[in-house]
Amino acid sequence: MIPNQPVVTALHDGRRRVVAAADAAAQLLGLRPGMALAHAAAVVSGLTVMAAEPEADAAALCRLAAWCRRYTPLAAPDSPDGLWLDITGSAHLFGGEAALAGGLAARLGRDGLMASAAVADTPGAAHAAARYAPGVLPAGEHLALCGPLPIAALRLPPDTVAMLRRLGFDRVADLDRVPRAGLVRRFGPMVTLRLDQLAGRVREPIVPLLPVDALQHRVTFMEPLLTADALSQAITHLVTPLCGQMERAGQGARRLDLLFERVDGATQAVRIGTARPSRDARHLARLLDEHLEKIDPGLGIEAMRLVIPLAEPLHWQQDGDALTELAADISALVDRLSNRLGAERVYRMAPVESDVPERSLRRVPALALPGGTWSGPHPAPLRLLDPPCLVEALALLPDQPPAAFIWRRRRHVIRRADGPERIYGEWWRRDGEVSAVRVYFRVEDADGNRFWLFRQGDGVDPATGGLRWFLHGIF
Amino acid sequence: MVPASQTPIPAARTLDQLRAAIARLERASASHGMAPLAFGVAALDDAMPQGGLTRAALHEVAGAGLDREHGALGARFAAGILARLAGPVLWVVGHGALTPPFAPGLASVGLNPDRVVYAQARHDATLLVMEEGLRHRGLAGVVAEFAAPLSLTASRRLQLAAEATGVMAILLHRQYRSALSEAAGATAAATRWRIAALPSGPALPHAPDVPGLAAARWRIDLTRCRGGRTGSWIMEACDASGRLGLAAPLAHGPAAAERRLRA
Numbered sequence: 001m002i003p004n005q006p007v008v009t010a011l012h013d014g015r016r017r018v019v020a021a022a023d024a025a026a027q028l029l030g031l032r033p034g035m036a037l038a039h040a041a042a043v044v045s046g047l048t049v050m051a052a053e054p055e056a057d058a059a060a061l062c063r064l065a066a067w068c069r070r071y072t073p074l075a076a077p078d079s080p081d082g083l084w085l086d087i088t089g090s091a092h093l094f095g096g097e098a099a100l101a102g103g104l105a106a107r108l109g110r111d112g113l114m115a116s117a118a119v120a121d122t123p124g125a126a127h128a129a130a131r132y133a134p135g136v137l138p139a140g141e142h143l144a145l146c147g148p149l150p151i152a153a154l155r156l157p158p159d160t161v162a163m164l165r166r167l168g169f170d171r172v173a174d175l176d177r178v179p180r181a182g183l184v185r186r187f188g189p190m191v192t193l194r195l196d197q198l199a200g201r202v203r204e205p206i207v208p209l210l211p212v213d214a215l216q217h218r219v220t221f222m223e224p225l226l227t228a229d230a231l232s233q234a235i236t237h238l239v240t241p242l243c244g245q246m247e248r249a250g251q252g253a254r255r256l257d258l259l260f261e262r263v264d265g266a267t268q269a270v271r272i273g274t275a276r277p278s279r280d281a282r283h284l285a286r287l288l289d290e291h292l293e294k295i296d297p298g299l300g301i302e303a304m305r306l307v308i309p310l311a312e313p314l315h316w317q318q319d320g321d322a323l324t325e326l327a328a329d330i331s332a333l334v335d336r337l338s339n340r341l342g343a344e345r346v347y348r349m350a351p352v353e354s355d356v357p358e359r360s361l362r363r364v365p366a367l368a369l370p371g372g373t374w375s376g377p378h379p380a381p382l383r384l385l386d387p388p389c390l391v392e393a394l395a396l397l398p399d400q401p402p403a404a405f406i407w408r409r410r411r412h413v414i415r416r417a418d419g420p421e422r423i424y425g426e427w428w429r430r431d432g433e434v435s436a437v438r439v440y441f442r443v444e445d446a447d448g449n450r451f452w453l454f455r456q457g458d459g460v461d462p463a464t465g466g467l468r469w470f471l472h473g474i475f
Numbered sequence: 476m477v478p479a480s481q482t483p484i485p486a487a488r489t490l491d492q493l494r495a496a497i498a499r500l501e502r503a504s505a506s507h508g509m510a511p512l513a514f515g516v517a518a519l520d521d522a523m524p525q526g527g528l529t530r531a532a533l534h535e536v537a538g539a540g541l542d543r544e545h546g547a548l549g550a551r552f553a554a555g556i557l558a559r560l561a562g563p564v565l566w567v568v569g570h571g572a573l574t575p576p577f578a579p580g581l582a583s584v585g586l587n588p589d590r591v592v593y594a595q596a597r598h599d600a601t602l603l604v605m606e607e608g609l610r611h612r613g614l615a616g617v618v619a620e621f622a623a624p625l626s627l628t629a630s631r632r633l634q635l636a637a638e639a640t641g642v643m644a645i646l647l648h649r650q651y652r653s654a655l656s657e658a659a660g661a662t663a664a665a666t667r668w669r670i671a672a673l674p675s676g677p678a679l680p681h682a683p684d685v686p687g688l689a690a691a692r693w694r695i696d697l698t699r700c701r702g703g704r705t706g707s708w709i710m711e712a713c714d715a716s717g718r719l720g721l722a723a724p725l726a727h728g729p730a731a732a733e734r735r736l737r738a
Contacts (some may be wrong), residue, residue, distance in 0.1 A: 038538060088581050129504070171675070202626060208716070224651060264692075291713045294731070298711050330563055330613055330614075331615075333565070333592075333607070333608060333611045334592065334610065336607060337594050337604060340607075341596055341600070341604065342597065345592070345595040346592065346594050346595075347592070348588070348589070348591065348592055348593065349578040349588050349591070349593070351578075351588075357579075360579065361578050361579070361588075366614070370589035374579060374582040374587065374588055374589075376561070379580075379583045380580040380582065380583045381577055381580050382551050382576055382577055382578060383545050383546075383547045383548070383550070383574045383576065383577060383580070384555075384574065384577040384580075384583070385574065386574070394722070414676075415674060416674075416678070416686070416687070416688055416689075417688070418678075418686070418687050418688040420651065429728070440648060442688055444674065444691075446672075446674065447540060447672060448538070448672035448673040448675060448691070448692060449541050450672070450688075473577065473580075474542075474545045474547040475547060475551075475580075
């Protein structure tokens with residue numbers, strides 16, 4: 001297909017053919033879904049028309065929803081052109097809600113799908129925002145932020161929308177201001193139901209697609225469970241048989257989804273990740289337990305399902321080896337902290353070969369194998385100010401330490417100093433550093449506090465730097 | 476009722492016996508068969524009940540003066556202690572303006588950064604994360620940088636967690652640009668240290684005019700010590716293997732230097 005060539009799909013609406021969907025190029029030319037095809041063909045010459053295949057579209061949307069399970073266990077298609085993702089229990093694994101939504105939209109965009117994403121407190125609000133104001137709606141403000149959106153955002157049949165507009169309702173907020181009885185009498189319960197769903201006054205469960213091929217286990221309860229203790233017990237009953245299954249399959253879980261099916265039909269989910277494949281029932285149960293506080297049992301939980309969407313081979317390990325025991329212990333801790341704080345907040349530092357102090361190290365995952373040697377500046381400060389902090393100082397050129405410097409309006413008289421130590425710019429990283437030089441001094445003030453100062457420029461050649469002084473570290 | 480005057484009680488001996496019994500009980504419950512960590516400086520070690528830092532306990536460290544905010548001296552002191560233990564270390568750091576420790580700085584007192592796992596926690600989660608770390612036996616120790624007063628309850632939780640597993644807990648007090656009074660409230664910590672910078676001596680004692688920096692000098696105050704004595708010492712900062720040295724006071728240089736050699 002030629003890019004930028006307008007394409008529409010068409011289907012029969014009674015006896016006439018109408019536009020079912022239009023691509024970006026066609027929409028730019030003013031073609032909209034619902035338009036008569038004859039009209040569209042008259043507006044745009046050389047329009048490519050293809051027959052719409054609603055069933056195939058629905059199947060593709062289902063496949064897309066299944067693919068979206070990488071982001072959350074609660075993913076479902078929202079016909080005809082949307083996807084629901086309940087990311088309550090999983091956003092922390094992807095760097096937060098905004099990062100997840102942005103990353104998902106960008107990923108779909110790379111695959112040639114036009115997508116916009118919104119995160120909101122209720123499915124109704126997310127549906128409206130995704131179509132008219134993509135982005136993350138702050139918690140608790142979804143009603144206020146959806147107020148100015150057009151009525152079409154409410155998932156109402158087109159003729160209802162047309163009628164409402166004829167009556168002067170343009171915005172969602174307009175509907176919220178009129179007596180509800182009249183709306184119900186005139187339009188049936190749909191309008192107020194959609195309003196309530198958007199506001200969260202009526203719950204709207206997302207019925208998730210379940211993976212068919214993953215290891216899973218489901219338990220149903222005679223009596224709905226309400227307390228955290230009971231749920232925690234149930235988790236143990238779910239995890240143990242699954243760990244047995246994994247052991248027989250030689251697998252260990254990297255990701256676990258726990259789905260709670262409530263009496264009222266709503267499903268809530270928790271997702272956890274592990275840094276290394278694991279089938280330690282106690283460890284996995286503890287990880288899941290930590291997220292129980294996010295679950296609102298409502299009138300009770302009648303069934304729970306534990307799914308392992310991502311597993312990796314994990315071979316038999318002999319117990320009692322001190323070294324592996326230690327490593328395993330750390331990985332359990334790292335898992336627990338990662339699931340609580342977010343994986344990017346649990347890390348180690350690894351050395352990088354660079355003389356520039358702030359570039360001499362980088363974050364690596366907490367369980368990455370150590371590599372490289374720690375040389376660095378010696379002795380090194382214990383706190384590195386990044387970026388370095390500009391201070392007022394005067395010193396004799398080229399190689400004398402300053403006699404005093406002023407930092408945060410406090411004057412530090414320097415009694416002893418060690419230096420200079422020159423660090424040259426890394427021209428292969430940035431053009432600006434071709435001739436840059438920093439001259440470092442370790443200094444001690446009258447109280448004994450030790451600082452790491454540097455001056456930009458070697459004091460002889462002006463091209464090496466502007467002779468400003470910076471505080472870079474505290475010993 | 477027998478009048479007290481008729482049964483002469485050897486008060487001092489009874490007290491000693493009771494103290495010994497309590498010490499035995501505490502040791503049995505808390506030491507996990509691990510010897511306390513001595514500093515290798517007799518003056519310091521003698522102040523502590525078993526001749527060193529109890530491994531399975533909470534220790535509080537704070538900087539003084541300018542370092543109350545930066546916590547560089549306290550972090551160096553803590554790193555020097557952990558450098559002399561084996562095993563991984565969990566270092567709980569704050570968000571934003573509270574800079575985490577610079578890994579080469581840890582390496583310079585002997586704590587290999589490969590051993591250190593950092594966890595960045597919001598202020599209200601710091602102690603929870605610390606407690607989580609203390610529950611894992613494989614660790615040598617957990618350091619948490621904390622910018623609020625430590626309550627008695629919270630400190631008890633940490634102390635109990637440390638006792639249960641034998642993992643050393645070091646709480647590093649930092650104050651972010653605030654005029655909070657020093658955290659002086661009662662806590663369940665075994666020891667509380669305050670590290671202050673002092674002007675150091677000349678780089679070459681025999682030639683004081685030669686520029687350069689000698690080893691940094693600290694005043695180390697042990698302001699609280701359960702079952703031991705408080706004290707204040709002038710020390711040379713941790714060296715490359717994390718050891719402190721007894722410093723020669725400026726006033727009587729040569730004589731004190733001799734003492735240091737003997738110590």
